[in-house]
Amino acid sequence: MTVDSTAARKPRRGSSKRAGAKTRAAAPGEPELVQLLTPEGERVEHPDYSIDLTADELRGLYRDMVLTRRFDAEATTLQRQGELGLWASLLGQEAAQIGSGRATRADDYVFPTYREHGVAWCRGVDPTNLLGMFRGVNHGGWDPNENNFHLYTIVIGSQALHATGYAMGVAKDGADSAVIAYFGDGASSQGDVAEAFTFSAVYNAPVVFFCQNNQWAISEPTERQTRVPLYQRAQGYGFPGVRVDGNDVLAVLAVTKAALERARTGQGPMLIEAFTYRMGAHTTSDDPTKYRRDEERELWEAKDPILRLRTYLDREGLADEAFFAALETEADALAKRVRDAVRTMPDPDNMAIFENIYADGHALVDEERAQFAAYQASFAEESN
Amino acid sequence: MAAEKLSVVKAINASLRTALENDPKVLVMGEDVGKLGGVFRVTDGLQKDFGEDRVIDTPLAESGIVGTAIGLALRGYRPVVEIQFDGFVFPAYDQIVTQLAKMHARALGKIKLPVVIRIPYGGAIGAVEHHSESPEALFAHVAGLKVVSPSNASDAYWMLQQAIQSDDPVIYFEPKRRYHDKSELDRSAIPAPLHAARTVRQGTDLTLVAYGPMVKTCLEAAAAAEEEGKSLEVLDLRSMSPVDFDAIQASVERTGRLVVVHEAPVFLGTGAEIAARITERCFYHLEAPVLRVGGYHAPYPPSRLEDEYLPGLDRVLDAVDRALAY
Numbered sequence: 001m002t003v004d005s006t007a008a009r010k011p012r013r014g015s016s017k018r019a020g021a022k023t024r025a026a027a028p029g030e031p032e033l034v035q036l037l038t039p040e041g042e043r044v045e046h047p048d049y050s051i052d053l054t055a056d057e058l059r060g061l062y063r064d065m066v067l068t069r070r071f072d073a074e075a076t077t078l079q080r081q082g083e084l085g086l087w088a089s090l091l092g093q094e095a096a097q098i099g100s101g102r103a104t105r106a107d108d109y110v111f112p113t114y115r116e117h118g119v120a121w122c123r124g125v126d127p128t129n130l131l132g133m134f135r136g137v138n139h140g141g142w143d144p145n146e147n148n149f150h151l152y153t154i155v156i157g158s159q160a161l162h163a164t165g166y167a168m169g170v171a172k173d174g175a176d177s178a179v180i181a182y183f184g185d186g187a188s189s190q191g192d193v194a195e196a197f198t199f200s201a202v203y204n205a206p207v208v209f210f211c212q213n214n215q216w217a218i219s220e221p222t223e224r225q226t227r228v229p230l231y232q233r234a235q236g237y238g239f240p241g242v243r244v245d246g247n248d249v250l251a252v253l254a255v256t257k258a259a260l261e262r263a264r265t266g267q268g269p270m271l272i273e274a275f276t277y278r279m280g281a282h283t284t285s286d287d288p289t290k291y292r293r294d295e296e297r298e299l300w301e302a303k304d305p306i307l308r309l310r311t312y313l314d315r316e317g318l319a320d321e322a323f324f325a326a327l328e329t330e331a332d333a334l335a336k337r338v339r340d341a342v343r344t345m346p347d348p349d350n351m352a353i354f355e356n357i358y359a360d361g362h363a364l365v366d367e368e369r370a371q372f373a374a375y376q377a378s379f380a381e382e383s384n
Numbered sequence: 385m386a387a388e389k390l391s392v393v394k395a396i397n398a399s400l401r402t403a404l405e406n407d408p409k410v411l412v413m414g415e416d417v418g419k420l421g422g423v424f425r426v427t428d429g430l431q432k433d434f435g436e437d438r439v440i441d442t443p444l445a446e447s448g449i450v451g452t453a454i455g456l457a458l459r460g461y462r463p464v465v466e467i468q469f470d471g472f473v474f475p476a477y478d479q480i481v482t483q484l485a486k487m488h489a490r491a492l493g494k495i496k497l498p499v500v501i502r503i504p505y506g507g508a509i510g511a512v513e514h515h516s517e518s519p520e521a522l523f524a525h526v527a528g529l530k531v532v533s534p535s536n537a538s539d540a541y542w543m544l545q546q547a548i549q550s551d552d553p554v555i556y557f558e559p560k561r562r563y564h565d566k567s568e569l570d571r572s573a574i575p576a577p578l579h580a581a582r583t584v585r586q587g588t589d590l591t592l593v594a595y596g597p598m599v600k601t602c603l604e605a606a607a608a609a610e611e612e613g614k615s616l617e618v619l620d621l622r623s624m625s626p627v628d629f630d631a632i633q634a635s636v637e638r639t640g641r642l643v644v645v646h647e648a649p650v651f652l653g654t655g656a657e658i659a660a661r662i663t664e665r666c667f668y669h670l671e672a673p674v675l676r677v678g679g680y681h682a683p684y685p686p687s688r689l690e691d692e693y694l695p696g697l698d699r700v701l702d703a704v705d706r707a708l709a710y
Contacts, residue, residue: 138490138492139486139489139490140490140491140492141490141491141492142491142492142494143491143492143494143495144458144491144494144495145494145495146494150458151487151490151491153483155478155482155483158451158478158479158482158483160451161447161448161450161451161452161454161455161479162451162452162454162455162458162483163455164448164451164452164455165451165452165453165454165455165456165457165458165459166455166456166458166459167455168452168455168456168459169455169456169458169459169460169461170459172437172461173459191447191475192447192448192451192478192479195443195445195447195448195451196448196451196452198443198445198448199442199443199445199448199452202443355489355492355493356488356489356491356492356493357488357489357527357528358488358528358530358552359488359493359496359497359550359551359552360550360551360552362530362552362625362626363579363626363627363628363629364625364626364627365527365626
């Protein structure tokens, strides 16, 4: 599916392309929101973004979201049990992540922040690999080139520039892959994100900026980040921006596919604002009851991304009880695998402190490594 | 090829040209590096010969320059970025310290970050604020970075070649007050290792250690001291991370005295580290405490005062006298 830049820049209301489906119209004054599946689980059409998925593909998206949520819940529990030092939950953002993650091609490259567990899932990164940094055994630990999924980046927004540089390289290579950079509404305030917008625009880099606006940057609401809808920022940099219902996996998939295709065909960057909600805390360290009202969460729970696809699958008879039962069993098995993996995850060897600091070596590191080894060995001698 | 005599600026230009010719993955990036050839003309003519895709004029955004260079390195390129002046590196400091320095370790060694950051540094050119600083200690303190500074045309050429070939990020400080000093470059020579200090003058009474712009000052001090019958050895450190402590130790074991000279503030500077390490290593060889000569714990002053702030011949010789008086 392709979409021209004008269409991407200005999502228009119009007649449905698909007979029998409804078209959602934005309320007056409300920013345009691309939606293909309503919170009630009704299929609607959008004039610029359409998608036609098989029952198998729809069940696949559902499975991805359920398993990701289960993995996330298990990690949160493991943190509460003291097995992880910290966890950044994605609860509520499954559609934004699965929809965008499934839109990427194997040769695309993904630059995540630290909450993209669902995107990692789509890229084939083993979920247990994500837990090392939260358990404190490494600072990332996977090979980014294995699944074209870069390391989690803790400093807010830095990776938007890495993605842009990488995309500049893709263009230099003459390759037709695309790059996608994830960040949140809080990161939109960072200079690095603004600089990434500038660089990507002036070099026409094949990069898609995927902002998950989950409404909160720890305790700071979106109103503390911006006075205009975030997707509208793109216009000032000279590329299109679009707001998509981040809890609608079909809409996210359609919009991200279009944006990536746009990038691949040399039409430059695009900003997607996935309008979603973080149902849990920013991380296990904060307490959202101190800064937001229960009613707000309840409002968003009614828009739950998994629930709405389930309603659609049920209504259209696209999945039977056996599918849901098997998925439940699969989720249980995944949770157990994650739990076992975390509990048996070995602490790194002491000498890991000195490993991989420099590719070509460094005299001071060599000296200190030797001192440390001798110091450690002295304990062994004492105990003999 | 016979040795040629050329300025530091021309040597760096020649080095970049060689790197661009030898490896299609090498890129030159920075503000004004293209048509203008850089504010110091270090990149003069490179864009004309290698094109806008290899010699890239960037937006005026230092974090963006370094951040995109990281992305390009992840894609397999070897970017050589120019920060226009020393005091302008700080908007990029976050990218350099939190990202560039650590990414190799975070990926358990699976990815490499061959990025070179060229920074014209130091004073004595009568510039305005933020154009005369010596922030090398701030980078040397960060594990994952290598920090070097040539003092002459030959080192300027060869050390940049070596920095570009290194798979580690290298901060390459260029002594801007020495940009137009000429010296010999032998392009067929076998260069010294990037991080080896070099004895540039032999002596028996005291060792002077310096790097970058202060090497010339120290050589002048040694020549002046000779007239007073003092024999000073001068070591060009060349690398601030790692530091060639073995070379300094060998010299101090012969001379018994050490004075470290740099433009950067003395407090917590490269000289402090050298003084501490050499005191540990050479305690029984030292006839005097290790002394340091450098900038003050003050912002770099307005240029009308910079001669007072910067170590000159007299301040170096004064420290030499104090060390010899023990």
